[in-house]
Each structure stands twice: as structure tokens, then as C-alpha cells.
Amino acid sequence: MSSNPFAVPGLDLGLGTSTPVSEESTFLHTDDTIHEVIIVGSGPAGYTAAVYTARGGLAPLVFEGSIGAGGALMNTTDVENYPGFPEGVLGPDLMGKMRTQAERFGAQLVADDVTAMDLMGEMKTVTDSAGVMHRAKTVILAMGAAHRKLDIPAEEKYSGRGVSWCATCDGFFYRGKDIAVVGGGDSAAEEATFLTRFANSVTLIHRRNELRASKIMVSRVLEDPKITVAWNSRIVDMSGEPTLQSLTLEDTVTGQTREIEVAGLFEAIGLVPRSELVAGQVELSEGGYVKVDGSSTRTSLPGVFACGDLVDDVYQQAITAAGTGCRAALDAERHLANLTRDPS
CATH class of the missing domain: 3.50.50.60 (FAD/NAD(P)-binding domain)
Known part of the structure; x- marks a missing residue:
């Protein structure tokens, strides 16, 4: 039974089960692994990046978040403007399908939060809620945006x-x-x-x-x-x-x-980008959105890419988030290929 007092009885979000985060989890003992890519965040951007990098054989490690796996669409009712669903689709159902697709291709999905990131060096580190540091050659930021609040005392x-x-x-x-x-x-x-x-x-x-x-x-x-x-x-x-x-x-x-x-x-008064973990590392806009280089998803740091609502202060649509997730995956693949290319 859900511990959430507001859980809707009988509502199946279609997300399956993620790798458990516990002391017994085998994942917690893989801190010496050097990953090709770590994806921080889920939602249309994160899951699309996971699909593409997994299909590319990069076995991405995806931190979905301990509570908000699936992003803002988990709070959305009928999505009527996502291509391929002429009758519309529930936000949780759409995210469930994306998640299943990413998992099918070999993405390592972990229902845990990231508490810190060090992106400045050639080797990036991402720290989970248990304090375990995970290393990667590239990182894709897909943390999305949080609901803006009214900010009144009550x-x-x-x-x-x-x-x-x-x-x-x-x-x-x-x-x-x-x-x-x-x-x-x-x-x-x-x-x-x-x-x-x-x-x-x-x-x-x-x-x-x-x-x-x-x-x-x-x-x-x-x-x-x-x-x-x-x-x-x-x-x-x-x-x-x-x-x-x-x-x-x-x-x-x-x-x-x-x-x-x-x-x-x-x-429902808008969104605030979840960029606090990377502030002071990658370049941000005045509004806190991660800046990217032109039409690419490259941030101000080599090997770090950003996508979805974390970079988009204009459109903020599921389809545009998915598109930037695809671009981030392709940019990361290209970066990794350049790292391994023979300089001669």
C-alpha cells in the first residue's frame, strides 16, 4: 500500500519497478565502474536520451528520482498533442511506455535522487542519496522543472x-x-x-x-x-x-x-528549472535555465549536456523535451567517439 495519503486508489502508473535503493542493492557496490554516460532525471527528455544512448550500446545509468520518476507529465491528465496518440494518452501512461522502451534497450534505471555533482573535470562524478559516487565520461542533465509556488505565508x-x-x-x-x-x-x-x-x-x-x-x-x-x-x-x-x-x-x-x-x-502557475545542483558549474541564464551552445545540447562544460525543461524557458512541451533528449544523446555519443578517436 502506498504511503502517500493522496494516492488515488487503483491508479496504475505503469512504471513497473526500479532498481531498489538499499544496502543490499548490487548497484551500491558498483561505485568503481566508469560509465559512458549518466543521465540525471527522467521525463520525456531523460527517457528519450536513455532510449537513444541505450540503443547506441552505452548502457546509460539513469537516476529517475526517488519520488518524481517520469517528470511533470506524471501530474498531467489527458495529453492530446503528443504524436502517435490520436485519442490522447494519460501522462503517466506515456511515461510508462517511454520508461519500458528505455529499459528494453538496456538502460539501467535507478529510483534514487542525486544529491551532488562534480562536472568540472574530465571524469564526472554523480553522488546518490546514500553518498555513493558514480563516475562517468559524460553526463546528460534532464532534471526538468518544478512547480512554481505562490510564495504566500499560508x-x-x-x-x-x-x-x-x-x-x-x-x-x-x-x-x-x-x-x-x-x-x-x-x-x-x-x-x-x-x-x-x-x-x-x-x-x-x-x-x-x-x-x-x-x-x-x-x-x-x-x-x-x-x-x-x-x-x-x-x-x-x-x-x-x-x-x-x-x-x-x-x-x-x-x-x-x-x-x-x-x-x-x-x-498551475508555471515552472522553475531544477538547476540548483549544477549552479556554479555550468552556465545558467538569469532565470536559472541551463545555457546550451546554439542548437546543440552542449553546456559550458565539455562532456556535459542538458535537455528538456531544464533548458527550455519558451515551449515547455513534452514533444520538444523528447526532441532535446534525442539531441543530447546524439551529442554525448559524438563526444565519446571523439574521445576514443586515434589522434594520429
């Missing part, structure tokens, strides 16, 4: 007690209740429409007077009788005991405040 208090960042994980628990979603892009629109399956009503809170979402998603939101849009509004406070019961909204035009009663809030 947010942490209600995290897991009414505030969520995953509609597919937690929507079930709000059956028949009034809830809210904050955001104005496709993710927020998708969360709002998905949550109408469970909730009595959904209030979509957006700080502007029009949504940034695609036309089809805007139409679905505006035409859904269960969804009300709170235009020109931002959340300034939360209240309730012991769980969330109401939100205080401030009008971004007039400054007036009002309170709405909700049992839950789902946040």
Missing part, C-alpha cells in the same frame, strides 16, 4: 491539507466539493476541466483579464458550466482549520479584496 501550512500541484493525484479527494485552480495557461485550463469530473464547482483564478491558454482550452473553460473564472484576481491569503476552507482574493485593478470558500486549491 501556502506551506496548507500543502497537503488543501493545496496541491497535481490534479490527477488529488482530484479524487474533492468529489462534490467547491475547489479552485490558479493560473492562466494550458496547464491551469487542463487542471480546471479535469477537476470538473469530481468537484461540484471549480473557480479558475487568473491575475489578468484573458487566459494565455490555447484557443481550444480557453473554449473548454468558458463553455463548462462548472467553471467560473475570477478575472484580474490574485490570492493573497488562505484560511481554515485544520484544512483549507477559504481564499482571500485581491482585485489586481481595484485592489479590493474578497473571500471565496473552497475545500482545495490546485496551483
Whole structure:
């Protein structure tokens, strides 16, 4: 039984089982191995890089993460714009298929977190949660991006007690209740429409007077009788005991405040790149995204490549992440070939 109190009963994520991380794991005794490539992160970028490097005979070691294996798509409902799925596909199902494909070709998948990296030298080191250091000639960074938070004082208090960042994980628990979603892009629109399956009503809170979402998603939101849009509004406070019961909204035009009663809030206000482990080593943009060389995935350090939402502050789509994962794998293969080429 899952220890996650918000696990949806009967939901099969299709991820199979990863190499266990324990003292008995044979993996923990392979710290002397020099890997051709280590991939840090999963999701469309990491798994695609794993497929390509594994097919290339490089036996990649992939750190998927102990909790977030599969990346942000694990929190996504229907993915309707990924080629090859005319009827759409659930995010967890798509990630499960990618993961299975990578494993089939020989990728070594490990459900563990990376706690440190030393990428400066010719030989790269990646440290896992048990403190074991793993060496590699090349490293592909695919850590993705985390959900951006509202950063208001009460947010942490209600995290897991009414505030969520995953509609597919937690929507079930709000059956028949009034809830809210904050955001104005496709993710927020998708969360709002998905949550109408469970909730009595959904209030979509957006700080502007029009949504940034695609036309089809805007139409679905505006035409859904269960969804009300709170235009020109931002959340300034939360209240309730012991769980969330109401939100205080401030009008971004007039400054007036009002309170709405909700049992839950789902946040979909963008992403923040997970680049903290490589800050000070590879070059980052002002927004914290890893910089790459032109159309390649080469970072400022030789032998280190980056892909997916970790480098993309514009598109942030599953298909573009997968594409950069492919490019990172090919760039890494080319780098390794150059290392072994006879200089004469």
C-alpha cells in the first residue's frame, strides 16, 4: 500500500519497478565502474536520451528520482498533442511506455535522487542519496522543472491539507466539493476541466483579464458550466482549520479584496528549472535555465549536456523535451567517439 495519503486508489502508473535503493542493492557496490554516460532525471527528455544512448550500446545509468520518476507529465491528465496518440494518452501512461522502451534497450534505471555533482573535470562524478559516487565520461542533465509556488505565508501550512500541484493525484479527494485552480495557461485550463469530473464547482483564478491558454482550452473553460473564472484576481491569503476552507482574493485593478470558500486549491502557475545542483558549474541564464551552445545540447562544460525543461524557458512541451533528449544523446555519443578517436 502506498504511503502517500493522496494516492488515488487503483491508479496504475505503469512504471513497473526500479532498481531498489538499499544496502543490499548490487548497484551500491558498483561505485568503481566508469560509465559512458549518466543521465540525471527522467521525463520525456531523460527517457528519450536513455532510449537513444541505450540503443547506441552505452548502457546509460539513469537516476529517475526517488519520488518524481517520469517528470511533470506524471501530474498531467489527458495529453492530446503528443504524436502517435490520436485519442490522447494519460501522462503517466506515456511515461510508462517511454520508461519500458528505455529499459528494453538496456538502460539501467535507478529510483534514487542525486544529491551532488562534480562536472568540472574530465571524469564526472554523480553522488546518490546514500553518498555513493558514480563516475562517468559524460553526463546528460534532464532534471526538468518544478512547480512554481505562490510564495504566500499560508501556502506551506496548507500543502497537503488543501493545496496541491497535481490534479490527477488529488482530484479524487474533492468529489462534490467547491475547489479552485490558479493560473492562466494550458496547464491551469487542463487542471480546471479535469477537476470538473469530481468537484461540484471549480473557480479558475487568473491575475489578468484573458487566459494565455490555447484557443481550444480557453473554449473548454468558458463553455463548462462548472467553471467560473475570477478575472484580474490574485490570492493573497488562505484560511481554515485544520484544512483549507477559504481564499482571500485581491482585485489586481481595484485592489479590493474578497473571500471565496473552497475545500482545495490546485496551483498551475508555471515552472522553475531544477538547476540548483549544477549552479556554479555550468552556465545558467538569469532565470536559472541551463545555457546550451546554439542548437546543440552542449553546456559550458565539455562532456556535459542538458535537455528538456531544464533548458527550455519558451515551449515547455513534452514533444520538444523528447526532441532535446534525442539531441543530447546524439551529442554525448559524438563526444565519446571523439574521445576514443586515434589522434594520429
